[in-house]
Amino acid sequence: MRRLSSPLSELASHYPVVVVGSGYGGGITASRLSRAGQQVCVLERGREMHPGEMPRTPAQAVAEFQLHCAPGQGDLDVGSPTGLIEVHRNGDVSVIDGCGLGGTSLINAGVTMRPDPRVFEDPRWPQALRADVHGLLEDGFAHAELMLRPLPYPEDHPPLQKLKTFGISAEKLGGRLTRPPVAVTFEAGVNAAGVRQPGCSLCGDCATGCNTGAKNTVLMNYLPDAHAHGARIFTEVSVRAVVPDGAKWRVYYRPLNTGRERFDAPDAWLTADRVVLAAGTMGTAEILLRSRELGLPVSSKLGHRFSSNGDVLAFGYNLDMPVHGVGHGEQNHETRDPVGPCIAGVIDQRDTARLDEGMIIEEGAIPGALASLMPAALAGAAALVGEDTDEGILDWVQERLRQADSFVRGPDHGAVEHTQTLMVMSHDEGKGELRLEHDRVRLHWPDAGRDPQLTRIEERLRRATAALGGTFVRYPLWSEAFGKELLCTHPLGGCVMAERAEDGVVDHEGRVFSSASGHAVHEGLYVSDGSVVPRSLGINPLLTISAVAERACALMARRHGWTIDYAPLPEASAPQAPGPVGVRFTETMHGFLSGDVKAPHLEAGDPERDDATPLRFVLTVTAEDLDATLRDERHPLTLTGTVTAPVLSSRPLVVTRGELRLMTREHARPGGQRMEYLLHLLSEAGEPYYLEGYKDLYDDPGLDLWKDTTTLFVSLHRGNGPEAPCMGRGFLRLTAEEFARQLTTLRVLNARDGVQRAEALARFGGFFFGALWDTYVRRVAA
Incomplete structure (x- = not known):
């Protein structure tokens, strides 16, 4: 696939539309508005990384981490500001998201499921959206599904051992293992953006970036579609703030990886008629919080109602049967058992009398680039917070032998090869608050880890592990010793949509409210990413974020008399040669x-x-x-x-x-x-x-x-x-x-x-x- 980004020297001083960020919300906005005939500029903080350039080894993976620790957690920033994997360590809840052209789609599992319909009955959604569930929102889901092409893991593909073991856990929980639609290409072909993709290699390395090109990230569909329709894309550009400038908007930014920061250089800027903030839940909130400090009038609810989407991570460690849940990394796929996509099976337990008691349990895969760290990490976590679910001296001996095998022969043997990764999406109260401290966004949510729902989740994950005779290992920081800290991979909220400014930051179209009360909005300033979602979804949020973004684009086009052409593109021309040195x-x-x-x-x-x-x-x-x-x-x-x-x-x-x-x-x-x-x-x-x-x-x-x-x-x-x-x-x-x-x-x-x-x-x-x-x-x- 050809390179999409342009050199910074070609960045103009003004554009009709500037989109900040390139994940689901940003990619969709760039694609749809470009198709509507608008001149669009995309500004992305991360780098353009293509299949084959993602980390495969521990050294490469470590180089792609950026860590931001809040005061009390070290108060430091480590790593490149354009590293692929961004970690916000906040104390109450730590957050992981992706940084690169394509946003978090580069490192997520790609589960593309709709939420429980009852989610949209919640009055926290604006009335106009609730009334439009079967209208433009349904159209948004359909458009997104056409572009992302999600499919369940095919029955005619090689059987996956991790699905077999997870099926045993499903029976123990009285549920049924199902194969969710995932944004992965299993048979080579051309997608709706005209991009030819190969079939999945079943390497299991989705969570550190797909190196084959089979994963249907935003980089493979919406962004090349935007590029084909005239959008200009610029990477390694960190947007700092947005302020009004007459009828236009002034966007302040910092070029990254140029060395300007070594000379204490001032921010550069450009102007736009319309700005769509789509920098992700953490990034968009940070930009708006900084803009408020520069005088931008916004709702007092900015930063409020952050939700972790009820995320929980745990492991069934050192099970009595193999899992094959460790990605291949730099190893030859032909010499390893297939792992499959990161998530190929789920236990759907959302059919509960009360919406907020539902959850979905997913199996996962440890990416090969991180695998060599796992023998020590999982053994240490098991010793610290693990609970062995079976007994007997023979079982104890076998577990110790498997543990030693992982240390000696590596993570694709022994205890780590017998480990099931477990992930849960559920519901929470959404009481987190994002604040700007020392010029960086920080999350505050005291006692987030003491939600009673978490105890119910842990009990089910313990039973899922017991069915396989292993050691249940909760997320190590979710313990009294660490203040019950949670880990969130699906951050939502902070710029939530609402009926009026007293209750949220944007209206149902994503337009930013222009005061602390009422319905007035800033003309030309929008938000379109997970930050607008006003509650937990109880499922991987990418499809809902995409549908809401599609709807917002349709409404913007209708408001301004534009027409969006949704026709798929034919196959693009041959791949472009790498750029000159x-x-x-x-x-x-x-x-x-x-x-x-x-x-x-x-x-x-x-x-x-x-x-x-x-x-x-x-x-x-x-x-x-x-x-x-x-x-x-x-x-x-x-x-x-x-x-x-x-x-x-x-x-x-x-x-x-x-x-x-x-x-x-x-x-x-x-x-x-x-x-x-x-x-x-x-x-x-x-x-x-x-x-x-x-x-x-x-x-x-x-x-x-x-x-x-x-x-x-x-x-x-x-x-x-x-x-x-x-x-x-x-x-x-x-x-x-x-x-x-x-x-x-x-x-x-x-x-x-x-x-x-x-x-x-x-x-x-x-x-x-x-x-x-x-x-x-x-x-x-x-």
């Missing part, structure tokens, strides 16, 4: 300028002048195609970033178009070379400016290499180009410390491996430093 780094320079435009730059930029005013930029320099850059005699690189100039604006200006011409002899002195910076700028007031600068590289008498390469002579124009009136000139400089930091930001883009990465660095360094050698050494020696 490029390089990227970030630099900062600072100095002064004055209005004396006729004076020499050094004189005009003298900081001792009465009319001197500071100027600073933080720019990311990118060669998207290193070969093309080196071939071009101007050696052009793109510039993106911000310029801080108090004489122009109290807020940073953004670079709307920028170019660095590296080591060109055009305009240079004879025997020398020149580096030229050409920046088109835009202020928040909508005023255009043009900043041009140059570094003259010429070997004058003395040791001037450092001064030449770190001094930029600049001229500032009021207007769109160099022909506009010049309003200031001066010079900027770079310190040795800043240069050292600049070197740490140098990255190679699209390299296949470490060898190609090293070659690219050598070529770029050889060109740059070779040009300096020609100017400062070889010319003199000649």
Whole structure:
């Protein structure tokens, strides 16, 4: 499948529609609004990772974790901000979600089931939605099912041992094992977005990302569909806040993995006519909470009514029979027994007199990338909180032997190979609250782990384990020693929909309420993800989130007179070759300028002048195609970033178009070379400016290499180009410390491996430093 994201240098300063996030809500919104003829921009914090690029080994998996610990839990942030698996450790309830193009769909199990119909009878849903259950909401379910193509694990596929063992547990609980529809392709074919997908390899590694392309993530359907209909997608962009700007919206963002944070760079921004926040329950709440601090009027219920969807994780450890519930990871699929999709069987116990007493129990698989950690982790958890459900000295000996086997031969043997992963979705009171603390969203929910429903769930999971003669291991932190901390993988709420602002954050269309009371909304500001769901669902929520998002798009189109074309696409063209190898780094320079435009730059930029005013930029320099850059005699690189100039604006200006011409002899002195910076700028007031600068590289008498390469002579124009009136000139400089930091930001883009990465660095360094050698050494020696 072709790459969907565009380089940041192509990000425009304004779009009719900006969608923040690319999970189910974001992907659906981008697809449907693009099909309705709207120009859509998608901003995703994570990276674009395709099948084959997901973690397979423990080292790769660990590198994909990002951990955010609240005060009291360590108060730290660990890992890359674009890591695939994001963990929020809050103390009361910890939350796991996905980060990447496709959102949590990249790492979930893909169970695609509808909730109990009674869920939509709850008055916490707005009346308009409850009245539309058999109308646009039903249409939303149908549209989502067509795109996600969920199917139960086929009867004609290889039998799965984990289903056999789970069936025994089902009988013990008086229930029936059923195969739920899962968003996985089992037979190769072309989906509704025109993307060809292979059949599932049955590797069991769904929870750390599908490496075959068989899993029907948003990356495989809604997002390529949006791209095919003209949407522009940008990754590694963290949206910070959204504030009104007249009839438009200003979206503040931070480019990630560019090194800008090492220079304390200000946020960049763009504007949009409409903004749809779909950054997930935690992300959307964080953006709106930060926006409220910047003055955005919203409901006082923002952050309230968070639900963990009644999630529970446990294990039936060291059972008397094998499970084959450990993913293959980097091992050859042909040499291992099939694991199947992460979840292939459920015990549906939602048919209860009271809705909130229902639950669904699911079996699961441990992904191979984490498997080698499991012998020690599960043995330790069993010793700490485990309950052996069978007795006898022979059984005890056999359990110890299996445990030793896992340590010696690995997790696909012994006790871990005899372990059933158990997951429950049920109901809770939804009393969590999301708050912004130290500029990060935190969840507060005292005594969440003491809900009586959890005791009932644990009792059933214990019985399910006893049927197989193993040790029941609850989630280790759900114990008195750890304050009964819960783990949530299906966060809901925080920006819930409601009839009015006194009860929620958005209306039934997803429009954000514009005050603490009443029905008034912000025109053009929407939320479309799990955060709008006002209660627990008692089932994996992806299909409900998708249906609600589909309905919101249909209502938006109806309101504005647009028409959404739902016709499936034919098969797309052949896959695009990997992007060319490029390089990227970030630099900062600072100095002064004055209005004396006729004076020499050094004189005009003298900081001792009465009319001197500071100027600073933080720019990311990118060669998207290193070969093309080196071939071009101007050696052009793109510039993106911000310029801080108090004489122009109290807020940073953004670079709307920028170019660095590296080591060109055009305009240079004879025997020398020149580096030229050409920046088109835009202020928040909508005023255009043009900043041009140059570094003259010429070997004058003395040791001037450092001064030449770190001094930029600049001229500032009021207007769109160099022909506009010049309003200031001066010079900027770079310190040795800043240069050292600049070197740490140098990255190679699209390299296949470490060898190609090293070659690219050598070529770029050889060109740059070779040009300096020609100017400062070889010319003199000649």
